[in-house]
Amino acid sequence: MSWYEGFEHIVREDEPLGTYTWFRLGGVAEFFAEPNSVDELAQLLRRCDQHDIPFRVIGGGSRVLISDAGVKGLVVHLSAPAFxxxxxxxxxxxxxxxxxxxxxxxxxxxxxxxxxxxxxxxxxxxxxxxxxxxxxxxxxxxxxxxxxxxxxxxxxxxxxxxxxxxxxxxxxxxxxxxxxxxxxxxxxxxxxxxxxxxxxxxxxxxxQQPSGSEGSGRIFADPQGISAAELIEQVGLRSLKVGGAELSEKNANYVVIHSGAKTDDVRMLIEQVKNKVASELGVDLQCELQIW
Ligand SMILES: Cc1cc2nc3c(=O)[nH]c(=O)nc-3n(C[C@H](O)[C@H](O)[C@H](O)COP(=O)(O)OP(=O)(O)OC[C@H]3O[C@@H](n4cnc5c(N)ncnc54)[C@H](O)[C@@H]3O)c2cc1C
Incomplete structure (x- = not known):
């Protein structure tokens, strides 16, 4: 018996998650659901709890980067009119x-x-x-x-x-x-x-930011009122590119995605920027993105 028996009408397996994010990258959700009502969501949550299924909610996916290996457990999307x-x-x-x-x-x-x-x-x-x-x-x-x-x-x-x-x-x-x-x-x-x-x-x-037509995301929080984009420019990394991921020409604190990019390209780009800003300016940039 599957853990989601009775929820087959809303639970899907191996759902590609990139389409629910601004980056449009990454692997699949082991389970994915779009419940129709608050009551149905409550029942689904209880079922996850009983079966120890990890549970996350994705919103507009503008702050989430999905790893290439995908996400274990259930990802819920509150797209129904009730929400x-x-x-x-x-x-x-x-x-x-x-x-x-x-x-x-x-x-x-x-x-x-x-x-x-x-x-x-x-x-x-x-x-x-x-x-x-x-x-x-x-x-x-x-x-x-x-x-x-x-x-x-x-x-x-x-x-x-x-x-x-x-x-x-x-x-x-x-x-x-x-x-x-x-x-x-x-x-x-x-x-x-x-x-x-x-x-x-x-x-x-x-x-000031890349258009919504390309895969993109904002990377770092501005440290104590200083613009992260200016710090990145100061260390000479404007338009840095790793694989299919590149810092935006409009604003160096955004990454834009080109065809063939992988989530790992974005991760490596973030690491390079963080390390260079830390070693040259002594500032520890905090990544705003959540990597699932
Ligand atoms: C082009 C661009 C411009 C941006 N500009 C700004 C800006 O000016 N200011 C700013 O603050 N941010 C900005 N951001 C970052 C981002 O848009 C915001 O942080 C936004 O509010 C995230 O909302 P979301 O629905 O996309 O969240 P998601 O990325 O889907 O999720 C973010 C977090 O919220 C959680 N979450 C989502 N929905 C629920 C729910 N129903 N219940 C519980 N947890 C939930 C997720 O689990 C995750 O932990 C920008 C991003 C991009 C790509």
Whole structure:
């Protein structure tokens, strides 16, 4: 009997994971599921727990690099409508963890609520953004978060309010297996001013990072306010290439992927940059990417 008996309609084996990530690289997930409801997700989590199956959630895959050998256990993708709903109530927006961050940003501007517009152009989902406290142009998602609903491995749901949540640079206290949804408290603003600001930031963002049409990813956190891209340029590594992975001409803190690239090319490129910046500038760059 297979551990996922009764879930055959949502569990697939050997699913190529690269297509769910921005890098479009790497091997397969041993098991992959797109549950249809919160209840179904809870049952699946409990089943994993009973059978000691490792469990991870992938959001927009913009911060995850899949190893060439693939991923053991179950990878869950919260793509069903039950996980992507959004609603507006006064100055509050509630969004499912699987909702695209860009959709929530546009929604907030559309209803004249300010705060999240700084995050325009940050790829990924609401849950991925909360997990790593996504930030851009001086604002982070954490500062607008009023509460977050999460699920444990036993399927139990807990809601954390603002006082129970901690957000810092590219980090949050959210280490529960699943982030289900969040409620944001925003500020009413002038709709024309808000739209203009979002458009301006979007243009700036597009000029500073590789376009979404190529496989790409942001590599390092900016160490204490210093731009990681500038440090990489200072040590003369602009446009460094390893196999099919190359630092972006637009921004040296992004890697772009060419055909035939392997995840190991990206790993080696990251190692070379980290080592050279450490030996020449004494700065220990921290990789923002998670390698699964
Ligand atoms: C071109 C480009 C530009 C970027 N610009 C920025 C930027 O300006 N600012 C910034 O902060 N970041 C930036 N990033 C990094 C990245 O987009 C963000 O960190 C983003 O918020 C990650 O969201 P995601 O849904 O893609 O997460 P993923 O990469 O899918 O996952 C990241 C982590 O979150 C976890 N996770 C995802 N969903 C859930 C869930 N439902 N429950 C529990 N855990 C979950 C995953 O398990 C993983 O640990 C950029 C990346 C790229 C490729």
């Amino acid at each position: 992507c709903e959004t609603s507006v109530e006064g100055s509050y927006i509630t969004a499912g963890g699987g909702a695209k961050l860009g959709h929530v940003v546009s929604l907030s501007v559309g209803v004249s609520l300010g705060g999240l517009e700084s995050l325009v152009g940050v790829p990924g989902t609401v849950a991925g953004a909360l997990k790593g406290n996504a930030d851009s142009y001086g604002a982070s998602i954490g500062q607008w978060t009023e509460s977050v609903k999460v699920m444990s491995r036993s399927g139990a749901i807990t809601e954390y309010d603002r006082d129970q949540l901690r957000f810092s640079y590219r980090q949050s206290s959210l280490d529960d297996p699943v982030i289900l949804s969040a409620r944001f408290e925003l500020e009413p603003r002038d709709p024309h001013e808000l739209t203009r600001r979002m458009q301006k930031l979007w243009i700036m963002k597009r000029s």
